Amino acid sequence: MQISRITVLSGGMGGARFLQGLLHGIRGGEVPGVSPEAQVTVVANTADDIWVHGLKVCPDLDTVMYTLGDGIDPERGWGRREETWSVRTELAEYGVEPTWFGLGDRDVATHLVRTQMLEAGYPLSAVTEALCRRWLAPVHGDGLRLLPMTDDRVETHVAVADPDEPSGRRVMHFQEYWIRLRASVPAETVVMIGLDRSSPAPGVLDAIRDAELVVLPPSNPVVSVGTILGVPGLRAAVRDTAARVVGLSPIVGGTHVRGMAEQMLTSIGVEVSAAGVGRHYGARSRGGVLDGWLVDTRDEDALPALRDAGLEAAAVPLMMTDPDATAAMAAAAVSLVAPGATA
Ligand code: GDP
Ligand code: CA
Secondary structure (H helix, E strand, O other), X not given: OOEEEEEEEEOOHHHXXXXXXXXXXXXXXXXXXXXXEEEEEEEEOOOOOEEEOOEEEOHXXXXXXXXHOOOEOOOOOOOEOOOOOHHXXXXXXXXXXXXXXXXXXXXXXXXXXXXXXXXXXXXXXXHHHHHHHHHOHHHHOOOEEXXXXXXXXXXXXXXXXXXXXXXXXXXXXXXXXXXXXXXXXXXXEEEEEOHHHOOEOOOHHHHHHOOOEEEEOOOOOOOOHHHHHHOOOHHHHHHHOOOEEEEEOOXXXXXXXXXXXXXXXXXXXXXXXXXXXXXXXXXXXHXXXXXXXXXXXXXXXXXXXXXXOOOEEEEOOOOOOOHHHHHHHHHHHHHHHOOOOOO
């Protein structure tokens, strides 16, 4: 029996890069146990979303959409390729904030379409479907679906120490912490505004329940996968699905490869290690969300502790250097939790 339905809970760059390799491997018949025609559903984080200059921007949805639709700038890893920046320059000339947010000219078209549709009353899930008709359908047909985790407004905010403030701290949108401050100061707390009152977007719970394999890619465990799992009902769906659930560590050799997983894990008191993140997600057999956890070969010594925590665990190279290397990671993840699936 080959796996034909896979659901991936994704953030932006780490998730998108993993998905690119996963799809490359699956369609090339290089992921043993998975049908080359397998349907892949992506449930993407929307807690990074921000309104800027009157436009609704969804960084993680767009990074996944542009990456898998071959429109991404490969060097930056976000935004459109062959981008120009006239809109940003003109806005700066007016002196309007925020000047730190990178709105490219080509990218602006996406945000204009999205904002107009939202204002006409369409939910984000319907808007995303419409945008994906341009980006995903031509490349992937109907073998790939992208769903926002929720249609509701959820925003991650970060508190940092600030002696200039009467309270001694300043709270800002996650994007400001990440882009303007470059996550260079410790995050005292991370708050997901609206998360506890949100509902899963249409199709999300079914995609988890009906999947044969659920994957937690090497995405940020706090502000990407953590927020997705925090949508009420979602964690329970992952815990209860008949699918096998496997994750790949975003922490390699005690640090994130790129991004700021380290700062976020520290702020919630989770050890910054492959074992720490695996235990944080936890084994489904003990109330967590994972059956298996893949770590990098450099973290091989974490395997006994992970197995003690009730997880199936293995160590393989986890650097997403190119689609072939990433496809090999995906294949290792499948064989860890579904060794019985045959080609
Ligand atoms: P974001 O929304 O753009 O921050 O992207 P994600 O949340 O999807 O993923 C970001 C995380 O991916 C980073 O914090 C890293 O820990 C992880 N990451 C990035 N590149 C690699 C890689 O090559 N290998 C592994 N194992 N993790 C990676
Ligand atoms: Ca993100």
